[in-house]
Amino acid sequence: ELKVEQNPLFLSMQEGKNYTIYCNYSTTSDRLYWYRQDPGKSLESLFVLLSNGAVKQEGRLMASLDTKARLSTLHITAAVHDPSATYFCAVGRAGGTSYGKLTFGQGTILTVHP
Amino acid sequence: KAGVTQTPRYLIKTRGQQVTLSCSPISGHRSVSWYQQTPGQGLQFLFEYFSETQRNKGNFPGRFSGRQFSNSRSEMNVSTLELGDSALYLCASSPSTDTGELFFGEGSRLTVL
Numbered sequence: 545e546l547k548v549e550q551n552p553l554f555l556s557m558q559e560g561k562n563y564t565i566y567c568n569y570s571t572t573s574d575r576l577y578w579y580r581q582d583p584g585k586s587l588e589s590l591f592v593l594l595s596n597g598a599v600k601q602e603g604r605l606m607a608s609l610d611t612k613a614r615l616s617t618l619h620i621t622a623a624v625h626d627p628s629a630t631y632f633c634a635v636g637r638a639g640g641t642s643y644g645k646l647t648f649g650q651g652t653i654l655t656v657h658p
Numbered sequence: 659k660a661g662v663t664q665t666p667r668y669l670i671k672t673r674g675q676q677v678t679l680s681c682s683p684i685s686g687h688r689s690v691s692w693y694q695q696t697p698g699q700g701l702q703f704l705f706e707y708f709s710e711t712q713r714n715k716g717n718f719p720g721r722f723s724g725r726q727f728s729n730s731r732s733e734m735n736v737s738t739l740e741l742g743d744s745a746l747y748l749c750a751s752s753p754s755t756d757t758g759e760l761f762f763g764e765g766s767r768l769t770v771l
Contacts, residue, residue, distance in 0.1 A: 575757075575758050577759065577760070579762075585764070586748060586762045586763060586764045586765055587748065587750075587762040588762075589759055589760070589761065589762075592757045592758075592759050594757065632701065634701075636758055643689045643691075643706065643708065643713075643752045643758050644689050644690070644691030644703075644706035644708075644713070644714065644750065644752055644758075644760060645691065645703050645706055645714045645716075646691075646703065646760065647703070648700060648701040648702075649700075650700050651700065651701075
């Protein structure tokens with residue numbers, strides 16, 4: 545059974561500083577996704593990582609994937625105007641018959657303080 | 659391009675009743691998946707449909723069922739509601755390309771009293 549673990553589960557950030565969320569998964573997988581969820585809202589896709597060594601950046605966010613270590617990291621540079629949000633990693637396999645089945649981590653709740 | 663649309667957005671039911679939730683995927687997306695989100699269990703996969711066929715099913719009791727229509731729209735049904743079924747039910751569609759990226763709707767928040 546595939547298991548996905550994130551840490552930390554809570555992150556209180558200071559403006560301008562850098563933080564990292566770690567996402568470990570238990571079995572071989574070739575696809576990893578990062579999503580963001582604002583309170584009371586749906587999931588917004590941030591990154592799709594499809595190969596070992598993949599690195600993607602968007603603004604103050606950067607994600608990477610190490611399939612050998614079964615580890616993905618999400619680096620965040622905090623800004624004071626960032627609202628609280630929960631970040632999820634999810635692991636799945638595309639191709640074949642499993643397009644829509646993802647296993648999600650527990651989520652990391654981020655808050656930013658001035 | 660319109661996103662994934664779910665209806666209703668909010669609903670309240672009592673134990674023992676049944677509920678049907680609807681999902682319209684992004685135009686051109688043939689894969690629709692359903693997830694349940696609760697504070698205790700997090701996001702859990704319910705089932706996935708592709709071209710009107712259930713392709714995967716999560717570890718949920720038979721009270722949870724779904725279907726997909728020829729226009730890719732999907733419905734899920736929960737019968738004999740229990741208090742523990744209170745959750746946000748999220749639908750996601752996928753273009754079924756190599757990325758497997760899912761696009762989520764706003765969800766249907768079900769409260770069971």
